[in-house]
Amino acid sequence: MxxxxxxxxxxxxxxxxxxxxxxxxxxxxxxxxxxxxxKGSLYHFFPGGKEDMAxxxxxxxxxxxxxxxxxxxxxxxxxxxxxRMWDAADAYFRSGARICLFGSxxxxxxxxxxxSAIAGYFRRWIEALRDALVRDGWNxxxxxxxxEDVVLAIQGALVLARATGNNAVFARALxxxxxxxxxNP
Amino acid sequence: MxxxxxxxxxxxxxxxxxxxxxxxxxxxxxxxxxxxxxKGSLYHFFPGGKEDMAxxxxxxxxxxxxxxxxxxxxxxxxxxxxxRMWDAADAYFRSGARICLFGSxxxxxxxxxxxSAIAGYFRRWIEALRDALVRDGWNxxxxxxxxEDVVLAIQGALVLARATGNNAVFARALxxxxxxxxxNP
DNA sequence: GTCTATACAGTGATAGAC
DNA sequence: GTCTATCACTGTATAGAC
Numbered sequence: 001m002x003x004x005x006x007x008x009x010x011x012x013x014x015x016x017x018x019x020x021x022x023x024x025x026x027x028x029x030x031x032x033x034x035x036x037x038x039k040g041s042l043y044h045f046f047p048g049g050k051e052d053m054a055x056x057x058x059x060x061x062x063x064x065x066x067x068x069x070x071x072x073x074x075x076x077x078x079x080x081x082x083x084r085m086w087d088a089a090d091a092y093f094r095s096g097a098r099i100c101l102f103g104s105x106x107x108x109x110x111x112x113x114x115x116s117a118i119a120g121y122f123r124r125w126i127e128a129l130r131d132a133l134v135r136d137g138w139n140x141x142x143x144x145x146x147x148e149d150v151v152l153a154i155q156g157a158l159v160l161a162r163a164t165g166n167n168a169v170f171a172r173a174l175x176x177x178x179x180x181x182x183x184n185p
Numbered sequence: 186m187x188x189x190x191x192x193x194x195x196x197x198x199x200x201x202x203x204x205x206x207x208x209x210x211x212x213x214x215x216x217x218x219x220x221x222x223x224k225g226s227l228y229h230f231f232p233g234g235k236e237d238m239a240x241x242x243x244x245x246x247x248x249x250x251x252x253x254x255x256x257x258x259x260x261x262x263x264x265x266x267x268x269r270m271w272d273a274a275d276a277y278f279r280s281g282a283r284i285c286l287f288g289s290x291x292x293x294x295x296x297x298x299x300x301s302a303i304a305g306y307f308r309r310w311i312e313a314l315r316d317a318l319v320r321d322g323w324n325x326x327x328x329x330x331x332x333e334d335v336v337l338a339i340q341g342a343l344v345l346a347r348a349t350g351n352n353a354v355f356a357r358a359l360x361x362x363x364x365x366x367x368x369n370p
Numbered sequence: 371g372t373c374t375a376t377a378c379a380g381t382g383a384t385a386g387a388c
Numbered sequence: 389g390t391c392t393a394t395c396a397c398t399g400t401a402t403a404g405a406c
Contacts, residue, residue, distance in 0.1 A: 022293030024209035038391055099292055106348035107289045108207030118348045152358055156341025163291035163303045226372055
């Protein structure tokens with residue numbers, strides 16, 4: 001007996017490999033382990049090889065954030081959308097146990113290869129949050145600062161949680177940020 | 186003619202290679218390029234190979250931070266030490282153009298190998314800053330939150346500056362953080 | 371201390387049988 | 389779609405001449 005896979009099913013498994021080992025560290029043999037697929041199947045789904053896989057993974061993550069966080073921030077009632085953002089972010093990053101692939105790729109030499117995807121993800125998050133804050137009554141300048149601080153602090157909290165092996169750092173940071181976006185200045 | 190090097194002179198060059206390519210991405214041939222030293226010389230200085238080099242580099246960075254930032258925070262007049270911390274951090278990270286090796290190593294699979302060095306660096310920074318804030322009149326709970334926010338936000342600002350290719354993000358974040366530590370609550 | 375030569379495992383990638 | 393075999397290449401590391 002053998003299992004027939006679909007491309008869409010494989011992408012999240014590859015994503016976890018990249019999360020754990022980074023772009024350079026995630027060798028094809030490790031990706032083979034994680035997915036249970038041989039190189040033949042991998043190259044069938046991703047003719048462009050590893051770079052192709054990484055692009056698919058980043059796009060997959062981006063689509064999730066657009067649907068669950070960015071679009072709601074743009075379209076829904078701002079205070080509810082922001083509350084939802086915090087819940088979604090906490091769930092997505094598994095309360096600090098899961099890193100952000102865009103952040104991870106931004107720090108090593110992978111950054112140039114996926115430059116526009118990485119920049120776009122952060123830019124859209126900051127802009128969507130800023131607009132939601134403005135619609136919630138913040139003045140534009142403070143909303144911009146706050147949005148930048150929030151997105152940046154989430155990345156920093158993930159780094160620090162990993163660095164110290166203590167996810168509570170992430171939970172504490174999220175709680176403080178949540179209060180800040182809730183307190184309309 | 187040939188140049189005779191000392192171990193201490195080579196370490197900063199290797200550090201830049203790790204900064205640019207990450208631990209996995211910094212191959213010995215790239216390190217050879219950057220240092221101008223053949224593998225023979227490299228293994229002469231670092232018998233343990235690449236891991237040995239990384240340990241030397243991390244220790245080198247740690248010593249710098251201890252001397253320029255952590256110790257002053259512990260021993261000097263708190264408000265002056267904190268001002269000095271901001272200037273030193275801005276200079277060290279080249280206003281966002283240079284990433285933090287501890288943060289970089291924390292995100293990929295290198296983390297386990299250098300676990301205690303990475304955790305210790307962040308822990309000592311946070312504790313030294315917290316104590317300085319307390320000595321500056323902050324209440325302990327708020328000082329702890331602030332210190333954690335500061336160290337985490339610096340890492341996040343470096344990630345975001347790299348991700349967007351825009352060092353101004355780092356400059357803006359540092360300015361906001363500086364104001365926060367200056368405003369005694 | 372520096373170099374060259376070399377060993378050998380692992381890399382990303384391709385071809386073709388099933 | 390999945391697999392195995394195989395490719396050329398680069399990886400880390402070692403030995404030994406100078």
